[in-house]
Amino acid sequence: MAVSVDTVYQRVLAILNKEQRGYLTPQEFNLFANQAQMDIFEQYFYDINQFSRLPGNSTEYSDMLDVLNEKISAFEAEGAVTGGITLPADLYRLGSVKVSYVDPITAVSKIAEAERVTKNEYLYITLSPLAAPTVSRPIYTRDESQLKVYGGGQLTTGVTCNYIKTPTTVEWNYTMVLGTAQYNASTSTNFPLHQAEEQELIEKILEMSGMLLKDPSIYQYANAEETERIQQEKA
Numbered sequence: 001m002a003v004s005v006d007t008v009y010q011r012v013l014a015i016l017n018k019e020q021r022g023y024l025t026p027q028e029f030n031l032f033a034n035q036a037q038m039d040i041f042e043q044y045f046y047d048i049n050q051f052s053r054l055p056g057n058s059t060e061y062s063d064m065l066d067v068l069n070e071k072i073s074a075f076e077a078e079g080a081v082t083g084g085i086t087l088p089a090d091l092y093r094l095g096s097v098k099v100s101y102v103d104p105i106t107a108v109s110k111i112a113e114a115e116r117v118t119k120n121e122y123l124y125i126t127l128s129p130l131a132a133p134t135v136s137r138p139i140y141t142r143d144e145s146q147l148k149v150y151g152g153g154q155l156t157t158g159v160t161c162n163y164i165k166t167p168t169t170v171e172w173n174y175t176m177v178l179g180t181a182q183y184n185a186s187t188s189t190n191f192p193l194h195q196a197e198e199q200e201l202i203e204k205i206l207e208m209s210g211m212l213l214k215d216p217s218i219y220q221y222a223n224a225e226e227t228e229r230i231q232q233e234k235a
Contacts, residue, residue, distance in 0.1 A: 002191055002192050002193070002195070003190060003193055003194075003197060003198045004191075005033065005188055005189065005190045005191060006172060006183050006185070006188065009026075009029050009172045011202050012024060012202055012206060012209065015202075015206060016206075016209060016213075016218065021213065021215050021217070021218055022209075022213040022215060022218075024205075024209050024212075024213075026174055026181060028209075029172055029205065030170065030171050032204075032205045032212075033170045033191070034169055034170050036200075036205050036208070037167055037170055037201065039204060040193060040200055044071060044072055045093070047068055048068050051064045051068065052065060071193070071194040071196070074192060075092070075164050075165050075166075075167065076164060077164070078160060078161070078162050078163075079163065080159070080160055081097065081159040081160060084147070084149045084154065084155045084157065084158075085148065086145070087145050087147060087163070088161070088163060088165070091163045091165065091166070092163070092165055092166040093163060094161060094163050095162035096113050096114075096161065096162045097113070097114040097116070097138075097147065097149065097159065097161045098111050098113055098114065098159070098160050098162075099111065099112050099113075099114055099135060099149060099151055099158055099159055101135040101136065101158060103136075112135065112136050112151075113138075114138040114139055114149055114151075115137075115138070115139045116140055117139050117140070118141065119141050122141050122150070132152075133151045135155070137151070138151035138155065147159070168189060168192050169189060171188055171189045173187040173188040199225075199229055203222045203223075203225050203226045204226075206218055206221065206225075207222040207223065207226075210222065
């Protein structure tokens with residue numbers, strides 16, 4: 001489930017206003033909200049790398065790898081590689097590249113996973129008749145946002161990929177009513193992150209707010225809350 005952008009904004013404002021520490025405009029909040037979201041999202045992959053080196057916990061719900069994979073699962077997607085070259089516009093991390101083809105012997109539609117190779121490896125592979133790629137044993141090279149998929153020649157159709165998509169841009173939008181900004185749910189965009197990330201989002205936005213407002217007490221408060229939350233998670 002997503003995290004309500006309005007809930008996060010209102011909680012941030014409530015903490016800032018508690019001791020008249022200042023005000024965070026919707027534009028400032030949106031900027032900080034998206035930065036906080038990407039910080040949390042990118043941390044998933046660093047944490048997976050770290051936790052994968054440790055033995056799994058016997059308790060299913062406390063196994064951090066399972067928790068992280070559950071959070072990332074909301075961003076898993078499958079899309080077409082247009083012309084066999086162009087990757088989906090919202091791609092964050094590429095997973096597997098697949099080629100659809102018809103078996104020339106059985107006339108049955110099949111899917112083969114392409115193997116990624118470097119450009120140097122591609123040159124050596126194509127020089128060897130036995131190692132040359134086919135539609136049933138395709139390969140691909142990658143250059144920034146584009147692929148080149150080979151299987152008996154460069155393939156331009158029937159190429160798809162599994163990937164992790166970039167989180168959608170968060171926005172707290174509003175309409176002006178009697179000079180006051182009123183939340184407009186129909187034009188706003190919630191955080192696509194797991195609902196468990198609500199507290200961390202608030203903490204990170206508060207930290208950035210403290211720097212903007214030049215109030216170290218806000219940063220210190222958010223940092224203390226974050227430290228306490230992390231200790232509870234590790235307990």
